Amino acid sequence: xxxxxxxxxxxxxxxxxxxxxxxxxxxQHGAKELNVDLEKYFTNGEMLAEGQTRLIEKxxxxxxxxxxxxxxxxxxxxxxxxxxxxxxxxxxGMAISRFHEIDKLVVKDPGDVxxxxxxxxxxxxxxxxxxxxxxxxxxxxxxxSLPSMFIGTEKWLQLLFxxxxxxxxxxxxxxxxxxxxxxxxxxxxxxxxxxxxxLADGMASxxxxxxxxxxxxxxxxxxxxxARINGPVVYEGVGSLGDFADLLPELGAAAAIFDxxxxxxxxxxxxxxxVTIVGNINNIAxxxxxxxxxxxxxxxxxxxxxxxxxxxxxxxxxEIPYDVPDENIRAFVEAGKKWGKQ
Amino acid sequence: MPTISEIxxxxxxxxxxxxxxxxxxxxxxxxxxxxxxxxxxxxxxxxAIDAIAEKQKNREVVVAQIYVMAKIAENEINKVLxxxxxxPRTKGTVIIGTPMGDYHGLGxxxxxxxxxLADYQVMDLGLSVNHFDFxxxxxxxxxxxxxxxxxxxxxxxxxTEIRKELDSRGYNHIKIVVGGALFNFNPxxxxxxxxxxxxxxxxxxxxxxxxxxxDF
Numbered sequence: 001x002x003x004x005x006x007x008x009x010x011x012x013x014x015x016x017x018x019x020x021x022x023x024x025x026x027x028q029h030g031a032k033e034l035n036v037d038l039e040k041y042f043t044n045g046e047m048l049a050e051g052q053t054r055l056i057e058k059x060x061x062x063x064x065x066x067x068x069x070x071x072x073x074x075x076x077x078x079x080x081x082x083x084x085x086x087x088x089x090x091x092x093g094m095a096i097s098r099f100h101e102i103d104k105l106v107v108k109d110p111g112d113v114x115x116x117x118x119x120x121x122x123x124x125x126x127x128x129x130x131x132x133x134x135x136x137x138x139x140x141x142x143x144x145s146l147p148s149m150f151i152g153t154e155k156w157l158q159l160l161f162x163x164x165x166x167x168x169x170x171x172x173x174x175x176x177x178x179x180x181x182x183x184x185x186x187x188x189x190x191x192x193x194x195x196x197x198x199l200a201d202g203m204a205s206x207x208x209x210x211x212x213x214x215x216x217x218x219x220x221x222x223x224x225x226x227a228r229i230n231g232p233v234v235y236e237g238v239g240s241l242g243d244f245a246d247l248l249p250e251l252g253a254a255a256a257i258f259d260x261x262x263x264x265x266x267x268x269x270x271x272x273x274x275v276t277i278v279g280n281i282n283n284i285a286x287x288x289x290x291x292x293x294x295x296x297x298x299x300x301x302x303x304x305x306x307x308x309x310x311x312x313x314x315x316x317x318x319e320i321p322y323d324v325p326d327e328n329i330r331a332f333v334e335a336g337k338k339w340g341k342q
Numbered sequence: 343m344p345t346i347s348e349i350x351x352x353x354x355x356x357x358x359x360x361x362x363x364x365x366x367x368x369x370x371x372x373x374x375x376x377x378x379x380x381x382x383x384x385x386x387x388x389x390a391i392d393a394i395a396e397k398q399k400n401r402e403v404v405v406a407q408i409y410v411m412a413k414i415a416e417n418e419i420n421k422v423l424x425x426x427x428x429x430p431r432t433k434g435t436v437i438i439g440t441p442m443g444d445y446h447g448l449g450x451x452x453x454x455x456x457x458x459l460a461d462y463q464v465m466d467l468g469l470s471v472n473h474f475d476f477x478x479x480x481x482x483x484x485x486x487x488x489x490x491x492x493x494x495x496x497x498x499x500x501x502t503e504i505r506k507e508l509d510s511r512g513y514n515h516i517k518i519v520v521g522g523a524l525f526n527f528n529p530x531x532x533x534x535x536x537x538x539x540x541x542x543x544x545x546x547x548x549x550x551x552x553x554x555x556x557d558f
Contacts, residue, residue, distance in 0.1 A: 082443055087496025090443040090470075153448050161410050208405040260527070261401070284495065284527035321495045 003133045004062035005195070012232070012254050014273045014310040020302065020340035021062040021135075023278070023314040024332055026055050027069055028088070028322045033058070038322070039083035042068035043114075045121025052126060056134065059333045062312075063135040066123035066189065070200050070318065072115050073141045076108045076181060077150045086322045095150035099159060099170045105150070107177060110185045120192040127193025135196065138189030142201035142235075143178035143225055144218045156203065160217070175221055183228045190231040196254065198234040199225070200318060205239025207259075214244055219251065226252040234278060238317040242267055249274040259316040265304040268311075276310045281332065283315040286324045291331035298335035306340055313340055343375060346385050353418075354390040360410045362417065369418045379426045383419060391415050391459055395545030405448065408544075412455045419459060432461050433557050437480045438489040439467035441500030449522055449544075450491035456544040457489075457551060473503035480508075480516050486555045489547065490537070492522040498535055505536030517554040521547055 002010065002017050010017040030051015031041035041047050052064040069088040071081060080092035096105055110116040126136045141149065148156035151174075159166055159174070186197045202208070204218035226233045235241075235253035242262035248271065255276035258264065262280055271277055281297055289297070298313065305311040313336040320329065344352070349372065356364035372382050394411050397403045403411070438454050440447055447469045454464045465483060467475060480488050488508075492498040501520055508516050520537040532540035539554060541547035551557075 084443065084496045086499075087494060090494065090497065091445055094445075153446060154451060157406070157409050157448065161406055162413065206404065210404055210406055213406055282527055284524060284531070287495075287528065288530060323495065 005133055005135050007062055008135045008312070011309050011312055012276050014276070014308065016309045016342035019337060019342055020306050021312045022333055022336035022340065023063050023312055024059070024061060024329055025065065025283075025315055025317070025319040026052075026329065027065060027067070027319045029320070029324075029326075029329070030055055032322075037085060038087075039089070042072075042083070042089065043118055045118035045125065048118070048122035049125035049129070052122075053129060059329060061333050061336075063137055064126050064130060065137045065139070066126055066192070066194060067119050067137075067139045068122075070139055070141050071149075072119065073146065073181070073185060074149050075113045075115050076110055076185070078106060078108070079150065088319070091149065094152050097151070097155075099151070099155070099166050102151075102170055102173050102177065105177065107181050110181075110188050116185070116188075120188060123189055123192040123194050131193060136194050137196055137198060137234075138186065138192075138194035139198040139200060140182055140185050140189070142199040142204065142222065143175055143182045144221050145201050145203040145238075146178035146182065147174040148203050153203075160213075171217075179221060179225050179228075182225055186229045186231075186233075190229070194231070196232040196234055197229065198236050198257070199253075200236045200238050202238035202317075205237035205259075206241055206243040207237075207239030211243060211247075215247065219247065222251050222253075236278075236317045245270045251275075255312065257314065257317050263304075264301055264311075268305050268307075272308060272310060276312060277305050278312040278314045279316055281313070281315045283317075283320050283324075286315065286328050286332065287321060289328065291327060294328055294331040295335040295338070298332060299339040302336070302339040306342060309342070346381070350386045350389050353386050354393055357390050357394065357411045357414050358407075360407065360414070362410075362414050365414050365418055366421075369421060373422065373425055379422045382422050387415055387419055387422070388459065391456070392545070395456065395543065399543050399545055408452060409448065412452055412544075415459065416455055433463070434487075434555055435463040435465060435483045435485040436487045436489055436551060437465050437467060437476060437483070437485045438491070439471035439476060440469050440491050440493075441497045442470050442472055443500070444492055444494050444497040445469045446493040446522075447491075449493075450489075452544045453489060453491060453521060453541070453547045456548050460548045460552070462551065471500075473500050473507055476504045477507045477511065477513070477516075481511075481513060485516065487517050487519055487551050489519045489521070489551070492520060492524050495524055495531075498522075498524055498531065501535040501537055519547065519550050519554065 007017045007021045033054040077095045081089040082092045083089045232254040234255045236257040245267045258279035260282040454466045457464045517538040520532045521541045525540045539550045541550045
């Protein structure tokens with residue numbers, strides 16, 4: 001039987017293994033396994049690694065993830081996080097409120113941020129346990145989307161779509177700062193032992209941007225960013241990517257995560273042999289779907305995308321919510337094993 | 343002089359092409375030609391807004407387009423309103439905001455804009471709003487409806503807190519309408535969190551608010 005890493009590499013080479021790789025994105029359930037609160041769990045590398053270990057041993061899927069949540073990237077921009085008992089933390093406020101403040105923004109080195117150091121420690125520990133057998137994933141926010149989190153979504157949209165003068169003056173600076181941090185942070189994760197990194201790019205998805213806007217602003221930036229990352233990249237729309245599917249091979253990403261509105265049967269022939277499809281089970285519906293409904297949904301996506309390799313079964317971005325019960329996670333994985341046979 | 347429906351078609355074209363200047367010129371010409379301001383709003387701008395909202399519902403337009411289109415429509419309405427005699431908005435007050443911890447405000451902004459265009463007095467409390475503030479403001483301004491826009495699952499628990507606070511203070515007649523990606527992915531959650539209704543987009547938000555407020 002192939003190892004999870006062999007299974008993933010086979011999928012990425014657009015060939016068939018014994019079955020498709022299965023990747024439920026479980027960033028929070030490790031805290032339940034360790035019976036600790038989420039804030040403690042998210043900020044402790046040893047716990048993160050132990051939580052991932054217990055989850056993969058419990059459900060037997062195909063990858064571990066070193067990062068607790070992607071909002072932590074913003075700690076490097078001096079932002080504070082507010083923790084919740086049952087979900088990812090949120091930002092306590094924006095780093096800057098006006099465009100010109102970008103020039104005053106101090107961006108810390110990831111190694112100087114205690115929480116990011118813990119993430120690197122988690123990746124190192126996972127690499128000690130699993131390197132060469134189980135894929136180890138890192139992740140971060142892509143540079144086109146980062147600015148929306150240090151100045152706010154509305155301001156970012158204003159700069160992109162509304163305020164031409166400001167755009168001329170500040171757009172490049174925002175993207176430059178974001179790319180610099182993203183590349184450094186992703187490479188640190190790869191150096192620590194991650195096999196691949198996921199770049200989450202919600203503001204560039206086809207839910208937000210028109211095709212021509214994606215081509216004009218986001219694509220060159222993503223290409224340049226991926227070219228500077230020293231390992232394979234999984235590109236995540238955190239929104240629909242279906243309308244941009246034909247453009248994705250140009251990005252240089254090995255795989256792309258699609259959302260539940262994307263039609264995988266239509267996307268498959270466009271990306272066959274070029275970019276591995278990841279997705280696209282509705283993560284929010286997993287909370288109260290029955291195991292039978294989950295199996296039906298998993299069956300549908302497997303039938304749409306598994307043929308010929310180049311497919312990884314996962315939830316749509318970003319992660320499986322804390323409130324999804326264990327039996328539903330098990331149903332997801334088991335359905336993947338049943339309907340993902342190749 | 344073109345007919346109203348021709349002008350309407352042209353206005354819709356400008357909005358869809360994200361052409362603020364074109365829309366500006368057209369509406370200015372309408373005012374100069376002596377078209378009654380009420381008619382410009384009800385027969386030219388509002389039908390265009392409805393058409394855009396319909397496209398949003400069918401996922402035919404992306405957020406970038408909706409953002410700019412709504413802005414153009416709002417600018418033009420404001421321009422026409424200046425020409426009209428001052429009168430209070432005829433519909434009641436709606437309180438809107440995102441729950442505590444949720445800083446995703448774009449959907450909220452669109453819904454607030456659409457509600458204003460539909461003649462509601464909208465008080466936008468902004469981002470990351472405490473449940474007490476939602477309730478206090480609704481009581482203070484005699485609002486029949488509180489709209490909560492949520493992207494994150496765990497922050498949506500703030501909706502339950504609003505419901506509890508309203509009920510415990512004897513204001514259970516104030517209705518809660520929710521919306522946001524979360525509820526689009528799983529509509530059942532609106533009930534679970536104590537909302538009275540869920541709106542998948544800005545157009546439906548106006549419809550749902552009208553129904554709950556009894557405004558027809």
